[in-house]
Amino acid sequence: MIPRSVLITGAAGGLGTRLRGLMRGLYPRLVLTDRATPKDLQPDETFVAADLAQLDEMERVMAGIDAVVHLGGMSVENEWQAILDANIIGLYNAFEAARRCGVKRVVFASSFHVVGYYRRNRRFGTEARVRPDSRYGASKAFGEALASLYADKHGLRVLSIRIGNIDDRPVDKRRLSGWLSPPDFLQLVRIGLEHPDLHCEIVWGVSDNERNWWDNEAALRLGYRPQSNAETLRDQALAAEAKLPHDPIGELFQGGGFASREFSGDLERM
Numbered sequence: 001m002i003p004r005s006v007l008i009t010g011a012a013g014g015l016g017t018r019l020r021g022l023m024r025g026l027y028p029r030l031v032l033t034d035r036a037t038p039k040d041l042q043p044d045e046t047f048v049a050a051d052l053a054q055l056d057e058m059e060r061v062m063a064g065i066d067a068v069v070h071l072g073g074m075s076v077e078n079e080w081q082a083i084l085d086a087n088i089i090g091l092y093n094a095f096e097a098a099r100r101c102g103v104k105r106v107v108f109a110s111s112f113h114v115v116g117y118y119r120r121n122r123r124f125g126t127e128a129r130v131r132p133d134s135r136y137g138a139s140k141a142f143g144e145a146l147a148s149l150y151a152d153k154h155g156l157r158v159l160s161i162r163i164g165n166i167d168d169r170p171v172d173k174r175r176l177s178g179w180l181s182p183p184d185f186l187q188l189v190r191i192g193l194e195h196p197d198l199h200c201e202i203v204w205g206v207s208d209n210e211r212n213w214w215d216n217e218a219a220l221r222l223g224y225r226p227q228s229n230a231e232t233l234r235d236q237a238l239a240a241e242a243k244l245p246h247d248p249i250g251e252l253f254q255g256g257g258f259a260s261r262e263f264s265g266d267l268e269r270m
């Protein structure tokens with residue numbers, strides 16, 4: 001069940017750079033891809049340049065690959081064209097190339113911004129309906145739907161991780177709820193790459209935080225045992241929060257600034 005060859009897309013990005021370090025030596029072959037070569041590429045790392053927007057390039061890079069960790073694409077809100085190219089068309093290319101190349105598993109970096117318009121006093125599981133707070137969040141919901149399609153129709157094994165915020169520490173009050181420490185992230189990625197019974201699951205990418213908004217039953221069932229708790233780093237997070245500009249809309253919703261950006265909705269109805 002342990003994949004021999006693993007591909008990381010988006011390997012030159014912030015998250016990709018972090019994950020490359022964490023996954024070093026874990027699998028017999030680790031291949032990295034992105035449009036641009038990672039600046040800190042090491043001599044013993046294998047990198048193949050490819051553009052997510054080009055299906056043939058994705059097929060070339062996935063030949064001989066057992067499992068993909070898909071981090072590629074836009075990682076924050078942007079104009080529609082950029083989201084469309086990277087997170088809709090690019091995502092489709094990643095799944096379709098995986099199918100054509102006989103890849104067995106995909107770990108998809110989804111985001112909690114698929115539910116960013118829930119209020120901060122709500123606690124729920126992955127079965128709650130999506131309430132994206134941005135075009136970016138909606139594109140991640142599309143990704144989760146595509147993951148489900150490729151699992152059911154083509155037998156791919158897929159884990160979608162709704163990542164909160166991966167950093168060395170929670171950087172503000174919102175992240176005291178949604179923080180995911182790098183070692184806990186690695187645990188979830190490894191579940192996606194190795195769990196023998198995985199078909200298609202959505203889990204919350206969140207550590208064992210006291211202020212957690214989400215019920216991570218699915219992840220726990222798959223063996224996730226988070227080791228970090230944002231509360232142990234609370235003082236610095238709250239000190240940083242005190243310096244942030246007041247965001248009356250963002251502070252109501254789990255998505256924070258993603259929810260307040262361009263907001264012209266009706267708060268009473270929400």
Ligand code: 15L
Nearest residue numbers: 075076111112113163164165
């Ligand atoms: C995300 O989904 C982003 O990828 C990341 O860059 C952070 O902005 C994070 O959400 C967050 O909102 O904390």
